Amino acid sequence: MVFLIGIVLIFTVNTWNEGWFSNPSSPKSKNPDVVLENQTQTQSKQILFGDLHVHTTYSMDAYAISLPMLNGEGAHPPKDACDYARYCSALDFWSINDHAEGLTPKQWQEEKDLIRQCNASAGDPKNPDMVSFLGWEWTQMGTTVESHYGHRNVIFKDTDEDKVPARTVAASGPYTELFSGPPFLMRNILKIVAPGGNRQAYYDFADFVTDRLSYKHCPSGVHVKELPKDCTEWAATPAELFEKLQQWDIPTLVIPHGNTWGFYTPPGITYDKQLKGKDHNEDVQKLVEIYSGHGNSEEYRPWQEVSIDRNGKPVCNEPSLGFEPSCWRAGEIIRARCLKEGDSAKECDEKASIARENHAIAGVSGFNTVPGADLDDWGNSGQCPDCFLPAFNYRPGNSVQYALAITNFDNPHKPRNFRFGFIGSSDSHTARAGNGYKEYWRKGLTEASGPEKPNAFGMMEPAKNRKKPVSKSIPFSPKGLGPFEIMDNERQASFFFTGGLVAVHSKGRDRDSVWDSLNRKEVYATSGDRILLWFDLKNSLGEKSEIVAPMGSEISFSQNPTFKVRAVGAFKQKPGCPDKSVSGIGAERLQRLCKGECYHPSSERKKLLKSKWLESFLKFLRTSPFPN
Incomplete structure (x- = not known):
């Protein structure tokens, strides 16, 4: 058997504890010098915390939620992300990950310069x-399940101009317009109506979108290094x-995320085709x-929506098993009305x-088929009833x-499996990397976010919310609907959280050390606490060395392995911000970025509940490959 020694803590925990489990057994023979080297490396590493999923208002959807019509607080450019990560959340590392579908070559250059x-x-x-x-x-x-692959973050080791791509690579598909901005007519209506006030914000937004749409698509079938710099790929x-x-041939990581998030993921999907x-x-x-802040994607359950x-x-x-599909709930709503x-x-x-x-049949737009249904009508349908903070x-x-x-x-002759290391991150759309250090705001x-008025002048909520309840279902048609009307934005708002973190066991704080740890998969995830x-x-x-291999390693065994597990709770937080944050950017900017509340650890740690984290470890160890 092959074990991938990775681990995840996707719950906010409360002690510290130390323990071992499984029956002792020896792995296959291993060079003693390698064993000693692994032991030394394990003892000399430090644990660093970061966030590898951060959006600024250079992302089209992030810009939209910054607008007055959604009670937005205004733009958060890349500079805010840098300051927040350094002075508010005090991260050891982070990455910027704006949606490529909305980034222009000019903005990509600005992000490179900012980083x-x-x-x-x-x-x-x-x-x-x-x-x-x-x-x-x-x-x-x-x-559909056949056409859906999902979201991936692309991260590069280096930042020098000759070591990063000249352009981003966006995803083409049926929802491309969602991240390319509203059409010309809607942009001009927004400038005229200015829902929520601040007309200038809508002029700026319209200019932002118009500039994005002015770029031509790059020609297909041409090597990336031979393409013009000012096209979109x-x-x-x-x-x-x-x-x-691969054509760029530079150190890169590609990280799938949000896999169970039904906001955009078609019901009935499985991950099998992703392995082909x-x-x-x-x-x-x-x-x-x-x-992430969009919930937990770890846990499997034997039920499906469709x-x-x-x-x-x-x-x-x-x-x-306690799960009610939303399509089933749709039938019950109509039955009760009838x-x-x-x-x-x-x-x-x-x-x-x-x-x-x-x-x-309507998939993620199924909520549109029941006119006039409200949040109480849908209840807990579609939700995992026994998962930890599910998507x-x-x-x-x-x-x-x-x-x-x-x-x-x-x-x-060569069966294939996923052998992932696990990370958590925020998926913040307000440039707030590592935002789970305190639960507030x-x-x-x-x-x-959402409109202050019930329907934001009829532009931000689906027509279903302006229709009276009737006793029959309406087949879904996307004709005439905007991006915000295709997906269930209103109900989704009840299932957002503060973000998670990725932790690495690293030999140092420098770029090479952090990158090497990520590549070794010597990582774990938390739901926000720095455990x-x-x-x-x-x-x-009786062996010369106690530790054979750290998390992230791949080792072959003929017998059951033994693991050593140690965990220490995160520091309890003090109110406010430390002096170094205040002196770094000032109290006024801290108030703007994080409401004057920073990562501010005390000397006291939270307690871990042994039964909780041990249960999670055992559940992970029971996950083993099976034939399709």
């Missing part, structure tokens, strides 16, 4: 106060993205983000069946546990 400036302010490059990485997000979304699949990155052919590249796709029949048509499943109007039970059953079918409209077939368990046998630290964790393969009693 270099941020690093230049970090002090000695061999021992910086913070390492800033450059990257973007490839934001692919499909309308696109890739429809992960395979195309990997090919373009060139749509997975083990050389760069080594890590997966399992927790099943896919032989003709590829989604069919609504019945409730199971009975209230005095129709027969038979007729209402037929209407409920049609409602389930319409919702299942909205949970898709368990796309979970990390499912991905780890599957095997691809397209080449029977929900509107600023999560994406739970210290060691999860090592342990040698049997």
Whole structure:
């Protein structure tokens, strides 16, 4: 058997504890010098915390939620991200990851320059106060399980001009316009109406979008280094993205994220096709983000919202194991309305069946098929009832546990598995990297934004919210609907959280050391607290060295392994900000960025509940590959 020694803490925990589990056994023979080297390396490393998923208002959706019509607080450019990471959340490293679909070549150059400036302010490059990485997000979304691949962050080791791509690579597909901005007519209506006030904000937004749309697409089939610098580059699949990155031939990591997030992920999906052919590249796709401000993507459950029949048509499943599919709830809403109007039970059953079918076919837009339904009508449907802070409209077939368990046998002589290291990050859209250090200010630290008026002059909420409840379902049609109307923004707002973190065991604070740790997968995830964790393969009693290999290692065994696990709770926080933050950028800017509340550790640590983290470890160890 092969064990990947990785681990995740995706819960906010409360002690410190130390323990071992499993029966002692020896791995296959190992060079004593290598064993001693591993032991020395494990003892000499430090744990650093970072965030590898941060958006600024250079992302189109982030710009939209900064506008007055959504009660936004105004723009947060890349400079804010650097200052927040350094002075508010006091991270050791972070990366910028604006949506490539909305980035112009000019903005990409500005981000490269900003990241270099941020690093230049970090002090000695061999021992910086913070390492800033450059990257973007490839934001692919499909309308069906066949066409959907999901979102990936692309991160580069270096920042020198000749060591980073000249252009970002965006994801082409049916939802491309969602991150390219509203059409010309809508932009001008916004300037005229100026919902929420501050007309200048809408003029600036319109100019931002117009500039983005003025760039032509790069020609296809041309090597990336031969393309003009001022065009926008696109890739429809992960395979195309990997090919373009390989042509640049620079150190790169590609990190999938939000896999179970049903806000945009079609129901009934599984991760199997992601393991096929060139749509997975083990050389760069080594890590997966399992927790963010959009929820937990780790846990597998045996239920699904829909099943896919032989003709590829989604069919609504019945409730199971405490889970109620939203398509099923749609039928129950229509049934209740029908009975209230005095129709027969038979007729209402037929209407409920049609409602389930319409919702299942509509996928992520199913909420549009039940006119006038409100949050109370939908209840807890679509949600994982026993998961830790689950992503909205949970898709368990796309979970990390499912991905780890599957095997691809397209080449029977070389079966293929995912061997991910696990990270957490924020997915902040307000330039607030590592925003989970204190639980406060929900509107600023999560994406739970919305219009002050019920429908923002009819432009920001679906027409369903302006229709009266009726006793029959309406088949979904995207005709005439804008991007904000296709997805369930209103209900999603109840399922945003503060972000997670990625922790690395690193030999130093410098860029090379952090990057090497990420590549070794010597990482773990937390849901925001800076928990210290060691999860090592342990040698049997009497051996010269106690530790054989740290987390992230891949070792072959003929017997059950033994692990040594140690965990220490995060520091409890003091109110306010430390003096170095105040002296760094001043109280006024700290108030603007983080409401005067920074990462400000005391000398007292939180307690870990042994049963909680031990249960999580054991659950992870039981996840083993099985044949498809």
